[in-house]
Amino acid sequence: MNWIEWRPQENILISIKEVLQEALIPDSEIQKNVQDKLTIIQNLTDFDYYLLFILRNENYSEEVRSLSGILLKNNISHVTPENIIKLREECLNLLKDSCREVRQSISNIIIMIAKDRLKTWPELVTHLLKMFMCQDEFSEIALTTLFRICEDLIASQKPQEEIFSLTKEVFPKFTSFIGEENCNIQQEIIKLTNQFLQDYFQIMRQSIDLNQYLRCVINLANTNDIELQKHVCHTFVIYVDNQEESVLPYFHDVILYLMDKSQSEDQELALQACEFWLATTKLNSCKEILTPYIEKLLPILLKNMKYSKYELNIIKDSLGQDSSNQDLAKDITPFHFRDKNSHQDDSDDDTEEQSDDFDDFYIGWTLRKCSAASLDSLAVKFGDDLLTILIPFLNEILNHQDYLIKESAILALGAIAEGCINGLKPHLPYLVQFLISSMNEDQSVVRVITCWTLSRYVNWIVNSESSPQVYFLPLMTILLKHFTDDNKRVQRAALSAFCIFEEEAQLKLIPYIDYILEGFHLGFQKFHYRSLYLLYDAIGVLAQSVGNFLSKEEYVTKLMPPLMRKFTECENYCDDHFIAVLECLSNLIPALETSFLPYSEVVYCHCLQLINDTLMASVNYQEHPTECDPPDKEPMNVAHDVLYSMAMGLKSHFIKYVTNSNLICLLYTTMQDGSNLIRQTSIALYGELVMLCFPFLATNISDYIPLIVKNLDEHCDGVCNNAAWVIGKLCGVMGSNIKPYLTDILAAFIHILKSPAIHRTMHKTVAISLCTVFYVCPEVNVPDMDVVIKSCCMLIRNVRDSEEKDLAFRGLCEVVSRNSEFRKTTFIYFCDAVASWNNPKIDLSQIIQSVLKATKEQYGEEKWGLFYSQFPEPLKSKLLNLYGV
Structure with a gap:
């Protein structure tokens, strides 16, 4: 059967039309009946033929025709390839239907077909472009359809040749059109063009004249339309990000324009403009380009580093004394420790850094953050040359009566720490004392940012030639004190800063382990979810920093009972809190060595049970995918980590656990898991057992070596x-x-x-x-x-x-x-x-x-x-x- 031969049966046609008319009635009971009827009539082999017949028949009401189009779009996957070809022809004709709603339905059908079949429908884009360029009543639907096809193409990650095939045909027309006087859709075209430039710059470079496009955008820069200004700014950022030379002749005007927009009252526009400074810092010639403007630019960045009303509104519930309040859902995302189960020689590898954005992760990217990041990068590029301009401003605002301005000054001081450290050294004795005293400010936002800024100067503080009583101990003491701050954001900031302090101090912490553990103990008593996760990190970093100096009995008896209470409280393996405790243990056990023995059996049994249960759940899912959910394998991965740490820490004491359990059999399965992380950790554990108890492994080693070689x-x-x-x-x-x-x-x-x-x-x-x-x-x-x-x-x-x-x-x-x-x-x-x-x-x-x-x-x-x-x-x-x- 095909479209040409097919003729509708009158009784069926009437029934379908009646169902469609009923579907337009806003009554829940009628709608339920409609769904029941649709379920039945959709089984008709030629149901799509009826829908198309109604859709293209102007004798029916516009609402019924439009609804038939919606149903046809939803049923595209059931249309045969032969009939798709006929449907495509009909759709192109119906795009000029007199009814706007019908045209919209047709557009949706075209977009649905093009999603997977654009490559085999070469005439579509050409047809739509011709309709668009006619500039009549049908241009709008042609443009809407083209935009949707382009947007779907970006999201679909199609091969580059398919993307190029579209961009070289569509975007030269678009970019030439935005320069015409009668063009009233510049914003839409620039937005779409920028999307493609951002994701496929090299393809777009071959598709359009970038110089011509840039001139058109510059000509539109003085518009009063805020949204269009954002897209103009975005264009400049993209050109600089991709080091596109055609922007160089316009740099002076572009920089002046963006400095102006960086001061806009519209925060989104100012943010989009500010992105330009961050992008420019990636250029080798950044200092040369920005030197003439730096005196005007720095005050703009400093001003924009003040908390906005938007940001303050988001964190308004966490500004006061909230330490006794339960954490919100947004606070419960764990701060995972680093992966250690890849055997790497780190003699010349860079160490991983903690994220600066330790807390305000749910606010998102803002003008404040972008300005701080820009200042940070500029400081790296300009070095101490920035200080001549910055210091007068910082001196003025570091002691400002407005605590939000003072907070932004402390943020700026942290931002320049890396790039300007040499020039700041003469000032650091005063600045560090100032920062430590600022930890006692009444406003929690000041204490939060002061923690971060102190962490940026930890290297100088820890390695100062002064007595520990001058900087080292005061910093450690103030951070430990604020573990139990009445504000949870301050707690988390202090914990994050303390982790960085521990990493830098390393063995210098040994005389103060007892003092540090007292701070951890108070944290266990007071902390909620997010702070607890960071406390587990601090424990792990301490273990890595001081090693087996932590294994003394008096230290273990302080640290392990509260940690094991948290371990045994968790009944759900997939609970993020349980995973965080496991991660903490995996970093702690190698330092404790045999001092961990009193706790080893319960931890081993939990880990083994977790792996067993996960593998069983995985088998159940494979056998009954419709009845069972796939298991979360992250807990199993961390359990492997813990067992690996136990093998390293307990040495020969671990052998009894291996020989009296099915661990080796489990590893045979997990070393073949589909997850790279699971295989990575299980192979690491097997390697540790090779060194520890090879005679026990030797009996079936021939089964395991091929698995290792396969990996x-x-x-x-x-x-x-x-x-x-x-x-x-x-x-x-x-x-x-x-x-x-x-x-x-x-x-x-x-x-x-x-x-x-x-x-x-x-x-x-x-x-x-x-x-x-x-x-x-x-x-x-x-x-x-x-x-x-x-x-x-x-x-x-x-x-x-x-x-x-x-x-x-x-x-x-x-x-x-x-x-x-x-x-x-x-x-x-x-x-x-x-x-x-x-x-x-x-x-x-x-x-x-x-x-x-x-x-x-x-x-x-x-x-x-x-x-x-x-x-x-x-x-x-x-x-x-x-x-x-």
């Missing part, structure tokens, strides 16, 4: 890194028994080493494990061995002294000794690598020395002299001191 997938960084690490550990305990698996292991390792677009840490881990393979199986060979050895030398030279590095270098020496080609061509890389040791073991030092001397003899005195003359002096010195060569 050597460079597309999953953390998983691959851990799998490579485990293979190195297996080599250490299995020796040459690893041989049956070497073909697959070596193939994966070499592939990863030869893949340049991989995280350096993964390359390093693979190099260490590969060299360990060479140690236990020195006779193995791989393609391009000299190239592989060179890569390994370059990678493992950056690893700090450790047992892993020791084993890897023994393997490296083996393979270098056997590879004469490497010794002839690129031996300098080996020399550089062995010079990276600070204190190698005596026997390893002798092995390296023998390789160096054997190679020197192979070269001969004359050639070795020429070769050795290429070495930098520091390398010669290291080789002589370490190995006498």
Whole structure:
């Protein structure tokens, strides 16, 4: 059956028309009957034919026709491909229907069809553009349809060639039209064009003349329409963000325009303009560009850093003494600690920073935040040069009687901490004392921002040459005091700042552990959800900072009982609070070591039960997807973390838990889980057990090694890194028994080493494990061995002294000794690598020395002299001191 042959049956047509008419009656009982009737008639094989017949028949009322269009749109997925083609033709004709509501229904149908079939409907966009450019009564619906198609295309993440196919046809017409006098939709066109420029700038660069578009936008800049001004500002931001050179000739006028709009009373317009300063700081030429304007710009930013009425209204319920009030739903999102179960050598990796936006996460991005971020970035670009302009302003407003202006000054002081630290050092003794005293201000917003600003100067405070009583202890004391502030936002700010203080202070905290734990104890008594999450973080950071100095009995008896109470209070594994406690334990246990033993059994049983229950729920969901919900796997992931920490902290005491439970069987399942994080943590745990109780694992090791090798997938960084690490550990305990698996292991390792677009840490881990393979199986060979050895030398030279590095270098020496080609061509890389040791073991030092001397003899005195003359002096010195060569 097709459209051409089909004819309606009169009785059915009448029935459908009556149902549609009834559907227009606003009566709940009638509407229920309509739904029942629709359920029945929708089963007609030619129901869509009737709807289209009614839709295009002007003898029916406009309301009935429009409703038939809505039903047809909702039923598009059931229309056959052949009939879709006919429906497309009809829709293009009906876009010029005399009824506006019918045209709108047709537009919706077109949009629904185009969602998945735009590529196979090339005439659609051309047709709509022609209708739009005619500028008649049908232009509006053509434009509306085009806009919706474009917006859907952005959201759909279609291939770039499909996006380019549309943009090159549509946007040249749009951008030329906004320059015409009769254009009254500039705002809509600029908004849409900016959306595409923001998401697909390179595609748009090929689709439109960016210089022409920019000129059109500049010509519209002086409009009185606030919304249009926002889009104009956004255009300038996009051009700078993408370093589009066509904006350079207009920079002076653009900057003056945006400075003006940055002072607008309309907060959204001022925010959009302020984005420009943040974008400009990403340019290498930022200082050169903004220097002529910086004296006028800085006061604008400072003024905009004051809390707006909008922001104060949002936080109005949390400005006073609210510490006894229960947290709201928005406060219960946990502040998760960092992931630690990817085995990384962090000797030269940047440490992760805490977010500055520790609390006002539910306010969103505001003019205040954007201005502060802009000042922060400008301070980094301009450095101490900013202080000449800023200090007079800060001196004036830091002691302002209006506490909101004083608060904004303290925020500014925090914002410039990174970029202007050298110029500020002479002022810091006064400023730090001022900030510590500001922690006693009556207004909670001042105490909140002072905590953050103090955290920005923690490095100077902790490393000050002054006595601890001058800055260190006063800072620690004031932050601990405000753990129990009567305002919860201040509590959270103090906790966040204290975490940063702990990270910086590290072992300097040891004399004050007891004092710190007293503060934590008071926090357990007073805190609600959000503050508790941050308290768990502070405990974890303390553990990482002082290590096993925290394991003293008097410390453990203060810390563990309240923490375990929180642990046992949670009955729901998926509860965010329970997950937060688990995360805290996972960071605490390695520091407590055997002092955790009294609490280990209950924690182990909980974690094992959690993993069992999650896996069972997952099986139930797979078998009965319509009856069961998929389980939340995050708690199971954190449970793996805790077990991993127990294995590290308890060492041999952990073995009894492993041998008397089904943990190894569970790991066989979780190491195959679809979640990268689950596999990453379970493989890390298995690797720790390899070192701890390999004899227990050995009986079925042949089932597990293939799983580990399968996870050597460079597309999953953390998983691959851990799998490579485990293979190195297996080599250490299995020796040459690893041989049956070497073909697959070596193939994966070499592939990863030869893949340049991989995280350096993964390359390093693979190099260490590969060299360990060479140690236990020195006779193995791989393609391009000299190239592989060179890569390994370059990678493992950056690893700090450790047992892993020791084993890897023994393997490296083996393979270098056997590879004469490497010794002839690129031996300098080996020399550089062995010079990276600070204190190698005596026997390893002798092995390296023998390789160096054997190679020197192979070269001969004359050639070795020429070769050795290429070495930098520091390398010669290291080789002589370490190995006498």
